[in-house]
Amino acid sequence: MEAQCSLCRSCPNFSFPLIRSPNYSFLLKLPSSSFFSSSSSFVQTNHSTLRSVWFKENIACRKVVSASLEGEVSKTVIQKKKLAVFVSGGGSNFRSIHEASLEGLVHGEIVVVVTNKSSCGGAEYARSKNIPVLLFPKTKDEPHGLSASELVATLRHFEIDFILLAGYLKLIPLELIQAYSKCILNIHPSLLPAFGGKGYYGMKVHKAVVNSGARFSGATIHLVDEHFDTGRILAQRVVPVLSNDSAEDLAARVLKEEHRLYAEVVAALCDERIIWRSDGVPLIQSKENPNEFY
Ligand SMILES: Nc1nc2c(c(=O)[nH]1)N[C@@H](CN(C=O)c1ccc(C(=O)N[C@@H](CCC(=O)O)C(=O)O)cc1)CN2
Numbered sequence: 601m602e603a604q605c606s607l608c609r610s611c612p613n614f615s616f617p618l619i620r621s622p623n624y625s626f627l628l629k630l631p632s633s634s635f636f637s638s639s640s641s642f643v644q645t646n647h648s649t650l651r652s653v654w655f656k657e658n659i660a661c662r663k664v665v666s667a668s669l670e671g672e673v674s675k676t677v678i679q680k681k682k683l684a685v686f687v688s689g690g691g692s693n694f695r696s697i698h699e700a701s702l703e704g705l706v707h708g709e710i711v712v713v714v715t716n717k718s719s720c721g722g723a724e725y726a727r728s729k730n731i732p733v734l735l736f737p738k739t740k741d742e743p744h745g746l747s748a749s750e751l752v753a754t755l756r757h758f759e760i761d762f763i764l765l766a767g768y769l770k771l772i773p774l775e776l777i778q779a780y781s782k783c784i785l786n787i788h789p790s791l792l793p794a795f796g797g798k799g800y801y802g803m804k805v806h807k808a809v810v811n812s813g814a815r816f817s818g819a820t821i822h823l824v825d826e827h828f829d830t831g832r833i834l835a836q837r838v839v840p841v842l843s844n845d846s847a848e849d850l851a852a853r854v855l856k857e858e859h860r861l862y863a864e865v866v867a868a869l870c871d872e873r874i875i876w877r878s879d880g881v882p883l884i885q886s887k888e889n890p891n892e893f894y
């Protein structure tokens with residue numbers, strides 16, 4: 601069973617899984633005419649037209665309200681999400697999300713950090729903020745590392761809702777992917793599917809981009825599946841490649857966009873503003889205008 605993410609079970613016509621917190625005990629499907637006057641209109645996005653039925657059901661489901669016994673409808677406050685961040689390097693993306701959380705821009709709390717390199721910058725930063733650090737995976741060099749099963753059990757203990765890969769360089773095993781289905785994100789420093797896959801990480805990516813003569817690069821945030829960088833793309837930011845760019849110049853320009861993009865996407869994730877289109881493409885619902893998706 602998907603531990604942290606479940607389909608929207610109480611809207612029978614609803615066919616699109618929502619990424620949603622386990623804290624919803626039930627969803628109340630209200631008559632759309634009384635509660636959502638505008639929900640019958642088509643919603644035009646820059647990707648496709650979302651069917652009004654889906655939109656109605658989706659918004660009806662997402663406007664989760666808990667009707668008290670007296671019949672009074674009260675708005676349900678979205679639970680603060682618990683986040684695990686996986687790092688292998690300096691951890692600047694981790695720090696950026698942590699700062700956004702402390703500033704209240706992300707309705708989530710980083711409660712544990714996972715790394716395969718216990719001395720990396722990301723792990724050091726976590727310790728400086730009294731965030732527990734777990735070592736994964738167990739290898740001959742790191743015999744004290746956790747097994748996949750031990751990691752899943754530990755993340756369950758921390759009641760983790762979402763896992764954020766931020767410069768983590770090891771393949772996430774299927775056992776963890778299945779335990780946290782549609783709840784693991786990764787950030788990659790190129791416009792996937794270009795310059796992705798095994799062997800494409802860190803400066804290797806930027807060197808390949810500069811050497812290719814590509815005029816644009818950028819950052820991609822995607823859902824994690826069992827292969828490197830092949831999960832569903834959730835968000836991207838484009839960055840120009842200048843004619844005299846070194847790989848280091850490009851890396852710095854992309855990294856700045858990564859920090860902005862990851863904080864924005866994690867905020868949407870924690871606000872439960874990620875919605876799945878009928879063809880399986882995940883979309884982000886605009887915070888400013890709930891009728892807009894991108
Ligand atoms: N199941 C998945 N696991 C991971 C994914 C993913 O999409 N699915 N993303 C990576 C992050 N990543 C790109 O964004 C990535 C990281 C590392 C590699 C790679 O080739 N690694 C080397 C080992 C590097 C090292 O240990 O120093 C390798 O496996 O040979 C490619 C892409 C995180 N996990």
Ligand SMILES: NCC(=O)N[C@@H]1O[C@H](COP(=O)([O-])[O-])[C@@H](O)[C@H]1O
Nearest residue numbers: 689690691692693767788789801802
């Ligand atoms: N393929 C994975 C990959 O290359 N990830 C990249 O590693 C860097 C980690 O920096 P950080 O540790 O400072 O966040 C980031 O640029 C991230 O996109």
